[in-house]
Amino acid sequence: MNPDDVNPDATPRDAALAAAYAHGPGRLVEPGASPRAGSTPGPRVPLTALAAHSRFGAALAHLLTDVATPLRWEPWNQYNDHRAHPSARAAVTVDLVLAVGSRRWPLDPVRRALVGDEPPAPDGAARVELVRRRDRLSPGYREFGDVLTELEVGHVAAALVEHAARLGLRARATGTTVTVTSDRETGDPAAPLPRRSSGVGPRGIAADPRPLPASALHAVVEAVNDPPAGSPVRDDLRHRLAVRNVAGVEDGWYAVSGGLRLVEPGPAVARLQPVFGHPPGTLHVASVNLALVTTGDPAAAVAADGPDGYRALLRAAGATAQHVCAAAAGAGAFCRPARSTDDGPLEALAGAPASHALLYLLVAGRSRGTGFTYDLTPLETR
Template sequence: MSSAERAEPAEAIRTELAAAYAHGPGKAVRAPRWTAPPVRNRRAHSVGLSRLADIPLLGPALVRTLTAALAPRRWEPWNMYNDHRAYPSARSAYLVDATLRLGADRRPIDPVRLLLEGAEPLPDPSTVTSAAIELTVDPGRLPDGYGTLRDALALLEAGHLGGALVEAGLAAGLAAQARARGAGGASGVVTEVTLSHGTAVTWSWERVVAARSSALSPLGLSADPRPLPAEILQRLIRDSRPPEGSLAGPSGAHGLRHRLAVRGVTGVRDGLYALDEGGLVLIQPGRVTERIQSAFGLGPGDVDVAGMNVVWVITADIGAVLRGQGPDGYPNTLMSAGATAQHVCSAAAAAGLFCRPVRSFDEPAVEATVQADPGEDLVYMLLIGRPRALDFCYDLTSPEDPTWP
């Protein structure tokens, strides 16, 4: 290998790292939009998602999985961003598109109409043994004011949706495996989730269909001020462990580190905790959520960070990740963080809590508050608490499906 060939990967890493560190609260990544090949009529042979039930063994569980992970679940008439699904999306813009691949057949999924779009008839169901869902991103659906932060938000959302697909697949009795593809390359596919016939249910359907809340916030986002029982925090920690096949991997995978600022939990000292395979370890007692409030992009009248029961902070050493994985390391880290957050959100919903992912913060100030190592960067933050009231919303889930609550 020539010196020029050896220098090229190093230069690509330096370029990616410089981009990651140069853009305010977000970190730039290259995530090109996937462009479908031209077809005469993409909807000429569109069919309902329910047609997949004809596939032997795999079909009914596949329909159940895709519906649970992709379809809208509720509509909030009082909310500025009122379309809600199984995973969070900035401004409810839904920056991720899903395409179902059955062998050589590829079909964009319309999650609202529950349609599979296609220019040709569906393949013979008897020939289908597995399915793959390809995820592509379109950061341009967010306003220009987000700048390069749009790219990071899109990849975090791709991680969320990948996590939702794995959870729903496992709960429906399928074998599920997610694989990250970095910034997408020429195809634009950033994540692929493979679903095949399984032998047992290995995830809780309760966590898949639990009523999710981002908390009431027309007059400011805040948590119920009453003490939170310790067993709810313990349940949150236990149930947030990623399932096998997730992009999140086990605790500490992909270089992710977790610190929790805890406040107002019965029998648990307020303070900063590290989370590892052994559980919570106290780092420093005190009112850490109040210090994070001062580093947040909005005041307590808009988002009461200081009053949250848990502020879950996810960090990673981006430099080390890029040196180990190359230029795709940072996009992969974002998607892993998104999948991790999805599992936390699912556990929170099952425990009756809201979970609001955020990216509006002063990174150096939060990193100092949570005692991040010098090489660590703040990747994602989750605001968790008990809602003050139940959401007023229209339930969009099927009243004919007994598996939904």
């Protein structure tokens, strides 16, 4: 929803809140095919050309390749193109633009190239601009497509920040820009990008029935509580974790912030299936081991940060989800983000305050198989 269309007499803050509440219970989403994305015209400069300029350029090329380009192809999957971050319907609603000084180079992720007639010459600093491409989602999403796009902006920003440290870089997200600089104190070649998965399920996704190791649960909790410096996370998000069939851990709802604390014992995960938007044959929510429900207060965010407060809240939820996805991948589990829910009942199940709105749902567990994939990672990065 365009906030300016809500009411011509509304203040920007009122318009932002009107858009936020339109995204909640009662929203209308219709099925439809996503438009096919066209490529940006112009000459191409391979990302590898950055490596010829400096060690910083080489690390920057690795960062863009690992985070923003296809890493594997799953022929059995409805959405086969997999990257380091999830995207609603695999529509890739965030484009990346590399900026050095006053010049800008859009990224062609499929060709692993920058659009321009000469390579950038970054000398220890660069910016990565995140460009929203809501138009790549089906028109049937209506204004709710804005929510999915902002969540993805958070995912991409967090993935850049998180992976930068592995490459000896420092990254900080501000709004829709990630500033990247050299940091010789970080970098661990032995810590590769985790192999993220949203679940293996050519006949529907369900978790392995064996108990999930407690280490996976603790990795998720740590990801929420200890995000990397520079990530666009916020401390005004509320997280509740539904736990099922984790070795040595009682089933129930847990508070996550500040450490794991049981707040309501019982079959929390099983109660999520009726409020999930897809049938068990598509995603068997009741079988998963972990379900993280993230909510936030749009009115408080807008009061504190102005009209962009609600969008920042969504980006923060996406960033937290990205760190959780990476932690789950490192622990050998899949993690599938979702917004196909009946928001009101889900907020009630998670015990959210009356002023809070659902921002995100993540479900995680151990996959029942590995599937057949084509590895698209460049040979020099393996």
